[in-house]
Amino acid sequence: MNIDKYLVPNRLLEKNNNTEEYRKAKLIGWSLIIIILFMLIGIPINWILSNKMGTYINTFMTIPSVCVYFYFKRKGNFVVTGNLIATIVLFQFSFLNTLSLQSICLVFWWSIAPISAFLYANKKSGLIWSAIILAVVFIYFSVPFFGYNYPNFSSTQLSEIEALLFDFNAILFYFIYLLSIIYIYETEKDALVNRLVKTNHEMLTQNEEIRQQQEEIVAINDHLAVKNVELDTVLNNLEYKNLKITSSIRYAKTIQHAILPFSKKINSFFEEHFILYRAKDIVSGDFYWLEQKPNSNTIFLAVGDCTGHGVPGAFMSLISFSILNDIVLKQNISSPDMILEQAHELIQNALKQNSSNNADGMDIALCAITRLEDKIKISFSGAKRPLYFTTPLGKIESLRGTRRSIGGTNRKTLKPFNVETLFLEKGSILYLTTDGFADQNNKNNEKFSSLHLMSILSEINKLPLSKQKKQLEITLDKYQEGTEQRDDITVLSVKL
Template sequence: LHGVNSANLFGFFVFQAMFCGTATTILSGAISERASFLGYLILAVFVSCLVYPIFGRMAWGGAIEAETVGWLNQQGFVDFAGSSVVHSVGGWVALAAIMVIGPRIGRFNKGLPPIQGHSIPMSTIGVIILWFGWIGFNAGSTLAMNNAVPKILLNTNTAAAFGGLTTLILTWILMKKPNVPHILNGVLAGLVSITASCHAVEVYQAALIGVIGGGLYLYSCHILEKFEIDDVVGAVPVHGVCGFWGTLAVAFFGNSDLLGTSLNFEQQLLIQIMGSILCFILAFGGTYFFLLLIKGIVALRVCKEHEVQGLNVTEHDASTEILDLLYSMEMQKNNGDFSEQVYVEPNTEVGQIASEYNRVLVKVNEEMNISLEARKLVELEHKKTTDSINYSSLIQHSILPDNAYFKNNFSDFFTIWKPRDVIGGDIYLFNEFEERNECLLMVIDCTGHGVPGAFVTMLVKAIERQVIGKINQDPNIEISPAWILGYFNKAIKTLLHQESEKSKCNAGFDGGIILYNKNKNLIKYSGAELPLFLIQNGAIEVIKGDRHSVGYRSSDFDFIFKEHEIIIDKDSYIYLTTDGYIDQNGGGKNFPFSKSRLKETLLNNHKKSFAKQKEILLQINMDYKGQEETTDDITFVGLKIETKL
């Protein structure tokens, strides 16, 4: 423009600069929310300095001089106000940028709702402003105030209206409700579609162009969704596709006299197609390869953290009152600290929200302080209870027999004692009678778990001391496991007043008692519900206990337990366990482990050392249980008796 003094040329330059700016800004909406500002600036310079001037020169060269010096307009190509030169250029550049930069985070994740626009009212106002501004675009392209302007204005508004109505009806039919964002873009689709031919068509033709433009817009949106191309504002369907359609509409509907190209329909259609394809090649192809070229040099996309936080903050440090409030609330949530109130912006709606939020914070802090004091009291009481239970566990451990007793009497052994809780209702007891050369093992499964079960074990221990006292007082007494179970039965029922059905207490145990006489190589066994597992000569036998528990209200006071005698004339492997191991649920289908599995396990491993057997049994129990809860306390004793030759 240096040395130019023509007012018309200056005005035309400004007019074209606005067109160029429009083509450039079409791109910004399509790649918003993830493109870097620097990347957009570089692309804007590329479009405004190369793509738009080159294609604009081809299509409009000589327009100010009323001459045809561009290659396309010399061939008869007509694009009155920029369906291709402005809108298709912007749309195809946007498509290239979208494909290179990629979709927004979460845009096409299955199960997530679609990302909604910020404000439909603001979008509506924006479309109304664009609609009004289109008067300047289309009517201004006459470069004069003449008789053609009124019809151009009428055609422009008609196409816009019918484009919006078309999308309203189609979305109502296809989506069951009229979709406002699509309706707004339908108006723009009609405007873009009529832009190339607004000077050369009749009003009814303008309406049809708008209808087709609205339909093409919706279909194009569907195609982009199908291929997961994330166009935020629908720039490609509105400007790229409808710009392409609007350029072809010149041939389909344009008055040849008004077009002034002296071409027939076929010739006009051919040059319109050629021009549209050339526009696509230059705008899309040129931009796509340019972006691939600079992609490794310039960060076209922001990092994930910045995208999630928002580009207005991370790229421009431009926050708002609502963002500041949300940030303060987020910090309180993350830190778990609600003691500080948020800032109240005076005389704004956000300030009113912040003020009400602060009132809630005051109430929350009052309730939290009350809860905190209550929590401290609960924690203190919990600590006292936990300390008592832990000390009770020490006491319960202290009454278990030392392993030295087992070493003195058996070739090999193992013991497993695993309460379900810190303390439990299982216990095993062992006594030696050196003068008799006998030993006595009791495995007891008392009522319940935890504290109640532990109380019953202490009662069992007390009664056991009575039994042992009676045996030690009379050297001639014959020790009988069956008699001992009967004694326990009567003692528990008497001590807990469980002879009567009106008794509120109902405690007792299932158990098994083994007496080993080393002089006679004889085992005596009596069981209350618990079986004894015996392996001799590679075969396993289950010696069942009586179907009668000890001490409960339902137990017969005078019940006589059965006593089994086992001659140890060969190497023998003896196992006695409470039902906690057998009844453990798990194994995928959440069924109990069962006696049959335990028999198989014992038979397969009885030749191994008892330390190894213990390890195997514990591992099998853990593997079978999996993620299920522990069902019951577990007590498991294994004994090996070798034949003395």
């Protein structure tokens, strides 16, 4: 059973009990209970001794004592409570328990007032009460010298033995009260010391645990510092190697751009042109190709999309570029469908696809452009890539090409590449693209689409090609805003 809740003010119950304030509060609580018990015991004793006044006053004074107890429980004011206890002790026990102002026991009970003030209130209250009691004692012993005899409050005259027994009883009560307070004081002090010792031991244990944890943290920090140095070294090496690799790739970009047709070469064959060429990485798997067959007025124009992007795609674009040159310039093949069939075989042989799991290849749109007297002949073959062109009415139409890639398959029976022929007027425009533009997604993961691209080309095909390129770039940038580029992008356009 936790008796503290009956002794200690409510405001202190939720606080730490290892404090001097808490111990002092318990001492006051015990003292008030002892005072109330003494009053209750004094009622029958005074009645037996025929001290009616003592009986009445003991009964009456029990009420303020109980009120002080509940006041202290609720407010917890040490100074007020201490002074009230000193007052109760002075007026209740000092002379009502002695029956007579003639009893020397009064001095004993008077001493309780300053003791209570020192213990329960504060030093200032104790000094004030000490001064008051010294003055009272001085007056008490001075008055008889002026012939005044102190009255006896008992209703019957006590014999000398009865008076002696009563004084003995008063002194006994005095010492019982005083010793009870001292015992409680020492008990609570020892309990506080024990709690403090226990708390101190717990704190020392916690401090030792904290010290060990700190040592572990220091060891971990040292280990991490070593690891950080190692990681910094690795990071520096990676940065150096990344720089070298990036430099090599940038140089590869220079080589790749060097083999692509220059604008000057394209301008020598066409009135106008534009090239929208955006690599997803530094180098691209897309390429565009332009050659003229020897001793002929036929021009070959192509846009290819090799498997992958970045370095692997760039390697494939170099292989494909070289193969197209070999087929047209050395093997003297001029039909677009046969060029694609031969390119398929050469890529399979170059990558040993008949005996390996390699599936790399390319999609391509290839045109053979021949100038006639009044028309321009376009022979087109496509491997999964279309050809867009303008009609005399300014509309955009397309040739779809064959649903088949070049390379990347070991099947012996493949659909042959088709060749389609157009005769266009001078001033007509051709558009060759990879799938990067149409497949580019927006922030909602929606593809731009081929139909959307044709719609844009229908709107802008009357503009000069340089402005068409600018408009396509603006459209692409706006659509792509908030997302990364998905694939290599190439759009090549020429005006016949």
